[in-house]
Amino acid sequence: MALEALRNYKSLIVDYSIIREAGGTALFSEFLDIVVSCSMDIYVSKSFKLLHYCVIHQADTKNAAASNAMKDLCGLLLPERKLHSVQCLETNDFVRSTADIPDSCFVTTANSIFTKRILEKRPEFHNDICIIGAKSINVYHGLNDLILNMPQVRISPLASVNKYLDASVFCNVGDTVLTGDQRKLTLTKRVSSGAEGMVFTTDDPKLVAKIYHKGVITPLRWSKLTKMVSMGIKSVGICWPRDLIFYRGVPVGYTMILGKGKTLGNVFDGPDAMMNNFPKWTRVDITTTLCDLLEKYLYLHMHNIIAGDIQLKNALIFSANSLYLIDMDSVQVDDMPCPVGTEEFTDPRLWGQNFSGFLRKLGDEDYSIAMLVFSILFCGLHPYATRLGKETLREEIVEKNFPYDLQNASEEHIPKGGYNYIWQYLPENIRNMLYNVFKNGASYEAVEWYDAVLSYKEALTSRNMEDEEAYKIFPKMEYHQTAEAAPAEEAPARPMFKTRFQGLNDPNIYSGGLGDQNSRPVNPHKYPGPFVPKEDTGFDNPPTSPFAPPVSPFAAPSERPQATAEPEDNSGDDSGNGVFKKFKKGLFG
Amino acid sequence: MADNFSASDFGNSTKRRLPICFCLDTSGSMMGDPIRQLNMGLSNFIASIKANDDTRSATDIAIITFGSSVEIVMPFGKIKDEGLPEISASTTMTPIGEGILTALELLNARKEGYKEMGIKYYQPWLVVITDGAPQGPNAMANMRLAIQACNELEKDDKLVIFNIGVGNSVDFDILKQLSVKREEPISVTSGDFGKLFEFLGSSSSSVVSSGMSDDALYNINTEPEGESVEVDDFFKYMEE
Numbered sequence: 001m002a003l004e005a006l007r008n009y010k011s012l013i014v015d016y017s018i019i020r021e022a023g024g025t026a027l028f029s030e031f032l033d034i035v036v037s038c039s040m041d042i043y044v045s046k047s048f049k050l051l052h053y054c055v056i057h058q059a060d061t062k063n064a065a066a067s068n069a070m071k072d073l074c075g076l077l078l079p080e081r082k083l084h085s086v087q088c089l090e091t092n093d094f095v096r097s098t099a100d101i102p103d104s105c106f107v108t109t110a111n112s113i114f115t116k117r118i119l120e121k122r123p124e125f126h127n128d129i130c131i132i133g134a135k136s137i138n139v140y141h142g143l144n145d146l147i148l149n150m151p152q153v154r155i156s157p158l159a160s161v162n163k164y165l166d167a168s169v170f171c172n173v174g175d176t177v178l179t180g181d182q183r184k185l186t187l188t189k190r191v192s193s194g195a196e197g198m199v200f201t202t203d204d205p206k207l208v209a210k211i212y213h214k215g216v217i218t219p220l221r222w223s224k225l226t227k228m229v230s231m232g233i234k235s236v237g238i239c240w241p242r243d244l245i246f247y248r249g250v251p252v253g254y255t256m257i258l259g260k261g262k263t264l265g266n267v268f269d270g271p272d273a274m275m276n277n278f279p280k281w282t283r284v285d286i287t288t289t290l291c292d293l294l295e296k297y298l299y300l301h302m303h304n305i306i307a308g309d310i311q312l313k314n315a316l317i318f319s320a321n322s323l324y325l326i327d328m329d330s331v332q333v334d335d336m337p338c339p340v341g342t343e344e345f346t347d348p349r350l351w352g353q354n355f356s357g358f359l360r361k362l363g364d365e366d367y368s369i370a371m372l373v374f375s376i377l378f379c380g381l382h383p384y385a386t387r388l389g390k391e392t393l394r395e396e397i398v399e400k401n402f403p404y405d406l407q408n409a410s411e412e413h414i415p416k417g418g419y420n421y422i423w424q425y426l427p428e429n430i431r432n433m434l435y436n437v438f439k440n441g442a443s444y445e446a447v448e449w450y451d452a453v454l455s456y457k458e459a460l461t462s463r464n465m466e467d468e469e470a471y472k473i474f475p476k477m478e479y480h481q482t483a484e485a486a487p488a489e490e491a492p493a494r495p496m497f498k499t500r501f502q503g504l505n506d507p508n509i510y511s512g513g514l515g516d517q518n519s520r521p522v523n524p525h526k527y528p529g530p531f532v533p534k535e536d537t538g539f540d541n542p543p544t545s546p547f548a549p550p551v552s553p554f555a556a557p558s559e560r561p562q563a564t565a566e567p568e569d570n571s572g573d574d575s576g577n578g579v580f581k582k583f584k585k586g587l588f589g
Numbered sequence: 590m591a592d593n594f595s596a597s598d599f600g601n602s603t604k605r606r607l608p609i610c611f612c613l614d615t616s617g618s619m620m621g622d623p624i625r626q627l628n629m630g631l632s633n634f635i636a637s638i639k640a641n642d643d644t645r646s647a648t649d650i651a652i653i654t655f656g657s658s659v660e661i662v663m664p665f666g667k668i669k670d671e672g673l674p675e676i677s678a679s680t681t682m683t684p685i686g687e688g689i690l691t692a693l694e695l696l697n698a699r700k701e702g703y704k705e706m707g708i709k710y711y712q713p714w715l716v717v718i719t720d721g722a723p724q725g726p727n728a729m730a731n732m733r734l735a736i737q738a739c740n741e742l743e744k745d746d747k748l749v750i751f752n753i754g755v756g757n758s759v760d761f762d763i764l765k766q767l768s769v770k771r772e773e774p775i776s777v778t779s780g781d782f783g784k785l786f787e788f789l790g791s792s793s794s795s796v797v798s799s800g801m802s803d804d805a806l807y808n809i810n811t812e813p814e815g816e817s818v819e820v821d822d823f824f825k826y827m828e829e
Contacts, residue, residue, distance in 0.1 A: 161826055166817030195799060218815070219826035226827075250820050266642040270601040273646075313643070313798065344605070380603035387707035391747070393605065403707075415707025417601050 002137050003030050006130060010103035011041040013127070016051040017112030019073065020302060022132060024065025031107075036076055043084045043101060045094040047447045051113075051302065054295040054450070058235035089448050091117040095125050105130050105139065110150065111304035111334075113362065117445070118143060120363050155359050156335040158220040165217040171247045173200065177209065179255060180229060180244035185209060197253060204255075209245055210329070211253040220356075224336040225254050225329060231303060238296055238325045259324030265312035268380035271417060271479040278320070279481045282471045285320035287457035290376045292323045294450040297369065300331065301446060306360045307331050308338025310368040311345045312375055332360055344382060345371045348397055366443040373449050374434055378422055379473060383438045386413045402438035406431060418477035425467075425475045427456050598666030599702060602646035605709040607797050608665060608699045609648065609789075610692040614685070614719040614755075615656035619678040623720065623755065623779035630782035632673050637790045639668070643798035651695050655688030656680055665699045683724040686731030689717060689767075693738055696748075711796055712803060715739065716751045716789065717767060720779075722760030736766045743769055749803050751789070755779055770807045 006012065012035065022028040035042060052070055055063050077083035088094040091114065098104070106129040108114050118125055125143035131150065140146040171177055176186045187200040187209055197212040225241050233240040241254040261267075267277045278285065293315065297307055307314075309330050316324040332338040339356040347367035350360070374383045384396040386403045395401075403413035404423045411420045423431065430452050436442035459465060469475040613627065631652070638644045652663040652673070657680035663673065696713045703710045723732040742748035752767040752774040764774040777785050795801035818826075 158826065162815035163818045163823070163826065164815050165820065165823045167820050195795070215817070217823075219823065222823075223827050251823075262642065265604070268603070269646065270603045272601050378603075382603070382605070382709055385603070385707050385709050388704055389707070392712070393709045413707070416596065 002027065003034055003132075005137070005139050006031070006034050006105065006107070007038055008103075009040065009105045009128070010038075011043060011101050011105075013043045013098050013101065013104055013106045014048070015106065015108035015112050015114040016044070016048045017109040017114065017302065018107055018132065019048075019052065019069045020055055020063070020066045021109050021112075023067075023069025027132065028069055032072060032076060035082075039080075039082070041082050041084060042073075042077055043086055043098055043104070045086055046089045046451070047094075047113075048085070050089075050447055050450055050454075051298060053454075054298045055302070057292075057295050058238070058299050060233060060235045060299075062232055062234060089451055090445060091121055092123040095123045095127075099124070099127065104128075107132065109133065113298075113301050113447075115146075116304075116362050119147065120361050153335050153359065155337060155357075156220065156223070158218075158223055159337050159356050161219045163219060164215050165222070165251060166214070167250045169247050169250045169252065170214075171211060171252055175247065177245045177247045177252065180246070183243075185245070185255065187211070191258075201258070202255070206257060207242065207255045208258045209253055209255050211245070217251055220336055220339075221329065222251055224333050227333050227336065228328070229254070231333075233303065235296065235299065237292070237323050238299070238328065240328050254329070256328070257324075259316040259326050260322065261316040261318030261324070263313045264315045264317055264376070265380065267317050268312055268376060270380055271474055271477070272482055274379050274473055275479050275481045276483040281320065281473055282460075283473065284457065284460045284471070286376060286379075286473065287453055287460060288320045289317065289323060290373060290453050291450065291457055292321075293372060293376065294369070294446060294453060296323070296325050297365075297372075298446050298450060300325075301362060301365075305331050305333050306338060306362065306365050307368070308355070308360055308365075309340045309342070309345075310365070310372055311342050312372075312380065335359065343394065343397075362445075363443065366445060367437070369446045369449055370434070370437040370444065373430075373453065374438070377426065377430070378419055381415065381419055383434070385415050387415055388413060400439055400441060402435065404431075404435065405439075406435055418474040418479075421469070421475040421477065425470045427452075427459065430456060596706065599706050599708060600646055600666070604647040605711060605797065606647055606649045606703060607711045607793055608696055608703075608713040609650050609793065610696050610713065610715055611650070611652045612685075612688045612692045612715060612717045613652065613654045613676065614683060614721065615654040615676060615678040616683040616721055616724070617656075617678060617681045618720050618758065619656075619755075623782075624676065624678045626779045626782040627718070628673070628676055630786035631676070633783065634786040634790050635668065635673060637787075638793070641794060641798075644794050647797040648793055649699065651692075651699070652676075653688055653692050653695065655684045657682050659684055659688045659691050661691070661695065665695065665702075681724065682728075683719065683721050684728055684731065685717070685719055685723045686728060686733070686735040689715070689735035689739065690731060692717075693735075693742070693748075712747050712749060714749045714751065714793070716753065717764075718753045718755060719759060719764065720755040721758050722763060732763060736763075739767050740769050746803065749806055751775060751806075753777060753785065755782075768807075772807075 018028070018031070022031065034040070052066075055066055074083065086094060086097050088097045095118065098106075104127060106114075106127055108129065108131060110131050110133050115131065122143065126141075128139055128141055129146060130137065130139045131146075138150070140149060171187060173187050173190060176184050179185060185207070186203045188203055189201045191199045191201055191208060193199075196216045197210050200209045200211060202209050222244075225244060228241045229243055231240075234242075236257075239256045239259045241256055243255045244251065245253045245255060262277065267273055274281065297310070300307055307325075309327070314325065314327045316326055318324075330338050330340050337356055337359055341350070341355050343351065345368045347364055350364060371383065375381065382393070383402055384393060384400075386396050386401050389401055389403075390396050390399070401413070403411075403415075404420075408420075408424055414420045414423070426434075433444055433449070433452060437444065460471065465471065473479075611631070615624065619627070635650065638648045638650070649665055650663070650668060651661070651665045654660050654662050654676055656678060662676060692715055696715065700710065700713065702708075723729055739748065739750055743750055750768040750771065752764050752771060754761055754764050754774045754776050756778060759774075759776075761774055761776070768774075775785075792801070792806055796803075796806075
């Protein structure tokens with residue numbers, strides 16, 4: 001009875017990590033028993049629901065237990081009115097709002113977003129906090145106790161091992177390699193080649209193989225890949241390493257699912273690229289894409305991962321509903337750092353540091369997430385792209401020369417092409433957030449961006465915007481297609497079940513099927529509530545997608561409609577560096 | 590040059606631009622095979638830039654030749670689908686300095702254009718390819734001016750210089766002075782043009798798609814960092 005200590009409290013403030021990490025375990029059953037038998041009140045933050053959205057939208061088979069745990073918790077507590085949602089999102093806000101709940105204890109896990117945030121932000125925090133781990137359960141009394149006595153994560157010593165694997169083993173099309181679980185795979189066709197390696201299709205239609213060039217596999221990289229594979233992330237839109245690959249006993253690469261489409265950077269690249277790739281898009285599609293991206297990054301954050309190198313070329317887009325994060329082997333996992341980053345997307349406070357030499361914090365990623373939000377909303381534009389500005393982008397970033405203002409007083413420095421209208425037509429809260437970040441150096445947690453963009457999307461999908469211009473990718477501009485549409489647009493759209501999660505503003509969001517009584521759903525389907533079991537969802541094929549099977553949040557990945565276009569690129573670094581390296585040797589070596 | 594400013598020459602891509610100005614020797618000694626190789630190398634270079642989604646709208650190219658006179662063969666923003674104008678060699682003059690000064694003017698005007706439009710850019714590249722030494726009226730004086738201008742810009746990280754000598758008749762002492770960062774000019778034979786342009790193409794692509802730093806362009810080192818280890822030793826690190 002490991003959780004007995006919790007019986008001492010009248011109320012528990014429960015973090016979502018308990019649902020995702022402990023759901024399905026005996027520990028979670030015990031937790032529910034205690035909560036019910038002691039008739040405890042449970043408090044959760046607004047992120048509890050938002051993070052659950054992120055999890056179910058990943059359609060990752062390993063989250064079935066989390067879905068059930070959420071259903072069990074809601075099923076037991078809602079009828080008794082024992083589950084209370086505190087309408088706060090930001091960590092310090094939430095901590096402040098719950099500080100006065102008597103006889104209460106926070107319940108979370110060691111690497112949860114919440115735990116990391118309070119350790120980073122160091123708010124005034126005197127409550128008890130129970131950290132549930134696989135091996136031990138500890139109660140700490142306030143933040144100081146937590147800082148002093150919880151084991152600290154230090155950077156892996158492998159990060160500073162300056163060695164690389166050198167074996168005269170090369171594999172290519174036709175070769176049969178062995179996976180970590182001893183399965184044979186044959187490389188069938190080379191899909192792309194980049195700075196670090198090549199991607200091949202294999203005789204397993206679901207998997208491609210990334211094979212590294214010589215000199216790329218370091219102890220840090222291999223140990224990170226080993227850890228990543230063991231985590232078993234199987235989101236449909238995250239090209240996560242599935243298994244290691246060996247050739248003649250030597251580590252050579254890993255398998256993953258194949259991403260489809262073009263990099264975000266080549267679609268979100270100004271009006272011509274937008275119109276030519278997705279001529280029928282509206283702002284709904286922009287916000288759908290952005291929500292999808294934010295959900296994926298939040299999902300990674302929940303796994304103690306910092307993406308590190310967020311930028312528009314590290315995701316592929318096939319359609320508004322089909323997005324893939326790629327180049328995942330660089331992310332920071334646990335104590336193993338992300339060695340790369342760009343000046344354009346990395347928080348300037350980190351510039352000049354050796355990225356391999358320290359562990360990034362969640363707070364470090366906030367800036368990159370804000371950059372992502374701006375870039376997507378502005379169709380690829382950089383927030384510091386400025387007319388009549390400084391000599392270098394670097395100076396603009398350092399001096400925070402954000403050319404937009406809240407009164408729309410001056411548009412002199414906004415790049416030409418209609419970006420001033422994009423700004424004007426954004427919801428006020430998003431404009432404020434962007435202004436605070438890029439002008440005043442403020443930061444927002446990823447989940448706050450998710451909340452804001454989700455609300456924007458819902459305002460659009462529920463046709464709340466009065467001015468039709470607000471739906472246009474470039475409001476008040478007349479841009480038209482200049483080339484033939486990309487095939488991506490013709491693909492059957494995945495049913496947009498995500499838009500059915502209405503009722504975000506409904507205070508009684510945990511009431512199962514009654515969630516949207518007061519808000520009109522965007523489609524005639526009965527609103528099922530986010531937490532109802534699969535068999536009760538009653539999702540039919542929407543008329544817009546004759547080929548797509550029903551997709552519920554609980555559907556297995558294989559139920560997703562498969563797009564059929566030729567894969568374009570999965571390595572995302574198709575810069576020809578392989579040739580470059582070889583050539584440089586020949587000429588100058 | 591600013592009077593020729595036209596917004597349509599800049600496209601509406603949001604990508605950060607890399608302006609590259611080629612400054613090419615078309616003096617008499619380049620006649621025949623060298624100029625053929627040069628044309629082929631250039632058009633392959635442009636083709637590979639256009640074939641790659643990452644570089645197509647990010648790389649911005651102008652071409653200047655210096656032979657009997659300095660000519661702007663292709664200004665920025667004017668790459669045509671039908672390909673490049675053919676470059677031919679003719680006389681015995683080699684006004685390198687004048688060519689470089691014109692190139693710097695073009696690059697500067699282009700940067701002003703970016704600023705006017707609100708387009709982000711990388712610091713420009715100047716690619717000088719010559720097979721000889723400055724020749725003609727005021728050639729040395731102009732070359733000295735060009736060297737001084739290049740050195741100042743390069744020191745302030747406002748220009749990346751590729752000073753490339755072809756064959757054995759190059760005045761490497763003068764060519765070397767063009768760059769304060771590159772230890773020695775890049776030396777090739779005209780038979781190497783294919784590889785040379787391949788190198789320039791992949792370097793530019795590394796800058797625009799992988800954010801490679803300008804310093805790396807001066808330090809051509811292909812060996813992986815760190816020390817190589819065999820498989821057995823490799824796994825020992827993981828166990829520790």
